[in-house]
Amino acid sequence: MCGIVGLFDTRGHKPISESLLEQMNSTQYHRGPDGAGVHIEPGVGLGHRRLSIIDIASGHQPLFNEDNSVVVTYNGEIYNFIELMEELKNCGHTFKTRCDTEVIVHAWEEWGERCVDHFRGMFAFAIWDRNRQQLFLARDRLGIKPLFYTLLDDGCVAFSSELKALKCLPNIDRTLDPTAIEDYFSLGYVPEPKTIYQQVKKLNPGHSLLVDRKVDNSLPAFMPEPKQYWDLHCQPSEHKSEADLQEELVERIREAVKIRMIAEVPLGAFLSGGVDSGTVVAMMAELSDSPVNTCSIGFDVNRFDETEYAQMVAKRYETHHFEGNVASDDFALVDQLAELYDEPYADSSAIPTYRVCELARKKVTVALSGDGGDEHLAGYRRYRWHMNEERLRSKLPLGIRRGVFGPLGRLYPKADWAPRVFRAKTTFEALARSSVEAYFHTVGLTTAQQREELFSDNFKRDLQGYRTQDLFELYAQKAPTDDPLTMIQYIDTKTYLVGDILTKVDRASMAHALEVRVPLLDHKLVDWISGVSPALKLNGQCGKYLLKKAMEPYLPNDVLYRPKMGFAVPLADWFRGPLKPLLKQRLLGGLMADCGYFNLTFIETLINQHQMRVRDHSTLIWTLFMFEAFMRSEAQLGTPVHQSEIRAVPA
Structure with missing residues (x-):
């Protein structure tokens, strides 16, 4: 895992400041403490920080093709690089290394923009092709690795793995985006493709960006629109029995774990005590000849502590298990988090995530995690709540529901202290909304009324009527499904998964130069799961039903069927x-x-x-x-x- 930066003059061959490029690169030292490299030629500068994982001896970057006309700076792992290397050799390409980075260079030469279709893994990279006079940026399908970019007023494109590198630029406009502030107070993060700054964007997952150098440098600088190269299909898979689907799910997860166990450095796993991390550890133990290294974080407040369940899995598979502890007064990271995330970020579980990465890095350089299982296999409690409400919503047209339940929701007293099932006000309000509107309200950190009272009149005027809910409506329109459960899972994949979960894990792990791999977000596995019947993901009130049934031979029932706790802090x-x-x-x-x-x-x-x-x-x-x-x-x-x-x- 690494950090990348770059500058590209879209209108000519303006000299690139080596000191500025190195300053940008050095801000991401934590992402790659094992080495640094820069390449500069007229109008182009690429930088790289390296965390050595594969081909430690020769995988230095930026890396070139045979005649030095194509160069790449890259962050991530391509897990099928061995197969691609053989395929590209058969096409006449010559390799100087045994690393996945060089595969990207030759794949670009062979397939151009469609090279991304061939990669299986997590990645964010930039390619400069001197012969074509093109800069090509790409981000993996699910957004596991980050990529920020901006078009500066002088016609230069700048990009980086973290926003802090772009803040080094003396001519960057750091004017805040009011709509991003609304998004942040709605969701707790700034969703793709926005950043907190108007001028800077995140490249969306599953997208690439091709920037041509203009022949006529008198023309104004122009940033083309990114192109989407992948999306979830959500198409029903072939009919199979539940038993066959359970078996296939285990085999697909096992294969996704296996290809992520290749490393030339110490490797382990996070073990939270939940189903997803337990599943990953179980598969690793099956595939490994030696005990798996596992890491857990506990709390000194019982209602937040899951270590006893992690210990059950560790004992069952005889792992080398390490535990740390987060004290209930561990708030020393508050100010550090602002520096770590570079823009507003309000998921408080960033604190224990930071601590578990800190613990893991003392033992391993690569850790596998169970992230992604909740989104794709329907593990969140909110999915159950939404579907229960959806069954009621489906019985009456929206117009009638708004007229009947809207006034009831406004009049009924608020009862946050009561169990959700007894919160009639919440239920009435949910029934008065459309499906997408109701789900947005469920996942929102704040209500529309709270934001109305929170923001000043001047700020609300600057929003010009913008609502974060509009983003959810947009993804609902794009979703390749009409099924209500699959719809909200699709929305979560585009918003919460990448904007909150994967952002949290990337920044927390990279702060400690720890590479985290996420087998449950293997794109082939995720796409297959998207076609499984929703009734096998959320079966009655049981989320992750198919996974839990499939893992019964591998994990204790107390791990599989206990209530979900999450990574909370008091x-x-x-x-x-x-x-x-x-x-x-x-x-x-x-x-x-x-x-x-x-x-x-x-x-x-x-x-x-x-x-x-x-x-x-x-x-x-x-x-x-x-x-x-x-x-x-x-x-x-x-x-x-x-x-x-x-x-x-x-x-």
């Missing part, structure tokens, strides 16, 4: 205890008061109600807390943070 206690003195200081003064985005009276009410235990506002307070940490980080860079300096983006 935010509510923090804000009533050790972080209490900081809340009003940080959220009601300084940058939060000066920026003009917020209604401070509403924020003060949130804090008072929370600390007096009238309501639990910990999620929204944490979201504000992390935004303030981002703002302080920006202020240190000299970024404009005042309302008057935000440019509105058309909705």
Whole structure:
């Protein structure tokens, strides 16, 4: 796993500053402490930080073809590189290394833009082809590896693995995007393809970008639209018995795990005590001649601790098991997280994720994880809630439901303290919404009413009517399915999986120079699962039904069928205890008061109600807390943070 950066003059052969390129590269030292390389020629500069995993002796980058006309800088792993190497040799290509990086160079020569169709793995890379005068950027199908890019005012395209590298550019416009701020306070992250900055984008998963150098440099710089090369098919698979599907699922997972166990460095796995990580460890143990290294993080608060279940799996497969512990007052990372993620990010499980990566790196350089199982095999509780509500919604037209249940939802008292099944207000509100609107409300960190009260009038004018819900509606229209469960899984794949889960794991692992591989996000496996009947993913009230039944011979029932816990931290206690003195200081003064985005009276009410235990506002307070940490980080860079300096983006 590595870090990449680059600069490309789209209008000519402007000299590239080597010192600037190296400065950009050095900001990503943590992604690749084993080495660095840069290549500069007129109008082009490519940089690379290396974490050595495969072909340690000769896999240095940037890497060239035989005549040095094509060069690549690349972050990731191509798991089928051996087969591709043989195929390309048969096409007449000559290899100087035994690494997957060189496969990308020759695949580009052979297949051009369609080279990405041949790669199986996780990747973000940039290719410069001198003969064609083209820069080609690509990101893997599910967005496991990140790629940021921007077109600068001087006509240069800049790109990097992390946003912090682009912040080095003296001429970058770091004007904040109001719609990205709305997205952040809706979801807790800034979804692809946006970043918090108007001028910078993330390349969407399953997309590539081809930039030609213009012959006439008097023409204005222009950034072409990225092209989508892959999407989930969600097409029903051939009819098979449930037993046959269980067997096929295990075989497909085993194969996806097997190809991810190739490494020339110590390898292990995260073991949370859940079904997905347990499945990965079980397959690794079957495939390995030696005990698997496993790592778990525990909590000193019982309701958040899952280590006993991880120990069950570790004992069953006789792994070399290592445990760390997150104390209930482990909030020292708060400010560090703002530096780590480069833009506002409010998933508090980033803290234990950071700790488990820190622990794992002491033992291994590569770790396999179970990420992706919940999204594709329907493991989240919210899927059950949504489908229960969907059955009720399907009985009446939307117009009638809005007229009947809308007023009931407004009049019924709020009862956050009660079990969800008894929250009639929540149910009435859900029944008054469309399916996509209801799901957006379910996954949102805040309600539309809370954001209405949170944002200042000036900021709301700058939004020009934009709502994050529009993004969910867009993906619903694009989804290749009408099935309500498959639809929300598709939306999650495009939003939550890449914007929250994979972002969290990439930044936390790379902060420790740890490579994380995700076999349950193998694109062939994911595409096959997308065609499995929804009733075998969510069977009644049992999520991940097919996987759980398939894994019964491999994992204890207590692991398979216990309630899902998640990687939570005790935010509510923090804000009533050790972080209490900081809340009003940080959220009601300084940058939060000066920026003009917020209604401070509403924020003060949130804090008072929370600390007096009238309501639990910990999620929204944490979201504000992390935004303030981002703002302080920006202020240190000299970024404009005042309302008057935000440019509105058309909705």
